[in-house]
Amino acid sequence: MNSTKTYDIVIIGGGIVGTATALALLKQKEYSILIVEAEEKLAAHQTGNNSGVIHSGLYYKPGSLKAKNCTRGREMLYDFCRENNIKYEKCGKIVVAVSKDELPVLEMLYERGTANGLAGIKKLSADELKEYEPSAAGIAGLFVPQTGIVDYTDVTKAYASIIREKGGEIETKCRFLSLKSNKDELVLSTTKGDIKTKYLINCAGLYSDRVARKCGVNPGLQIVPFRGEYYKLKKEKEHLVKNLIYPVPDPEFPFLGVHFTRMIKGGVEAGPNAVLAFKREGYSHTAFSVKDTFQMFTYTGFWRMASKYYKMGFGEFYRSFSKKAFVNALQKLIPEIQIDDIEPGGAGVRAQALEPDGKLVDDFRIKEDKRMLHVLNAPSPAATASLSIGEYIAGIVKEKI
Secondary structure: OOOOOEEEEEEEOOOHHHHHHHHHHHHHOOOOEEEEOOOOOOOOOOHHHOOOEEOOOOOOOOOOHHHHHHHHHHHHHHHHHHHOOOOEEOOOEEEEEOOHHHHHHHHHHHHHHHHOOOOOOEEEEHHHHHHHOOOOOOOEEEEEOOOEEEOHHHHHHHHHHHHHHOOOEEEOOOOEEEEEEOOOOEEEEEOOEEEEEEEEEEOOHHHHHHHHHHOOOOOOOEEEEEEEEEEEEOHHHHHHOOOEEEEOOEOOEOOOOOEEEEOOOOOEEEEOOOEEOEOOOOOOOOOEOHHHHHHHHOOHHHHHHHHHHHHHHHHHHHHHHOHHHHHHHHHOOOOOOOHHHEEEEEEEEEEEEEOOOOOEOOOOEEEEEOOEEEEEEOOOOOOOOHHHHHHHHHHHHHOOO
């Protein structure tokens, strides 16, 4: 980091969206770019703690930013992995309907997948399900060939390596504190001193709303953290899952619902649930932040959401503390699973953006201000779509500097 120079662009946040954005900008032009990351390593939070799925684009409303970026970004990611020798598998997944009332949603997913260009998507009978996943139980299903698995920490490291090769700089253990705006430049105050830049991009994930406010921008939303907890199958039970097994999602909460995921580096994860976290980096049951909890509980949007979805919330909390309840959910997909077949796995925290009226922000949310761009919501499939999102952001920035 050069404290005397003025960078063309500074990016706050060294996750997969921040690094993909830097990569896209450097392909576009020889900008002087600096990424500042608060943690000691890149991909420390959402990027490095997800299930490693390369999403197909099955669930997303046709025409939405999610759908457009996922379908394009997915193929860009597969190409990137091939070109850079990153281990991945395009293994496909099945979506399983376990009751008749799920069949209309399954049909809707088939139509959405077709509209989003998923060639080769197949409807499956109960017998055909067994051909893909012999241990799965269901009355019908879908096979989606475009889904894959990868390690997103490896992907982010590869992005970072290319960024450095192209002259970009990355500074870890560098936390953004505040911003001053001068006539010709912005001055960031950080834990490693002041940094000057012509343009600022906020890709701070769990802290994107706070960074925006420190920059004098009203984000119009607040980040509420939800912890996703995983179990993993014991080694002797991994044979029960060939690739990926998903339930039919609740249309109102497509990110809910436990599923089985074979991991690219070995093992099978089961989960996640989604419980309210009382700290933005709350990876355990006991993690608690007075500041984070106070801010959450004094936000009107939180109570409006809670009043509408409290039953779902209590159900997720119950499953968080009851292994038996978690296993019951898993048995809907694989009846053979028993309580002794799983053991605690990892956890991730999802940065859920929430409107003041209590509405969950479902799509990507980007807000521009003078000499700044704030990525305020980049939900799943942001990792899958990272290269496409990066190009989208770079296209906006190109017109500004």
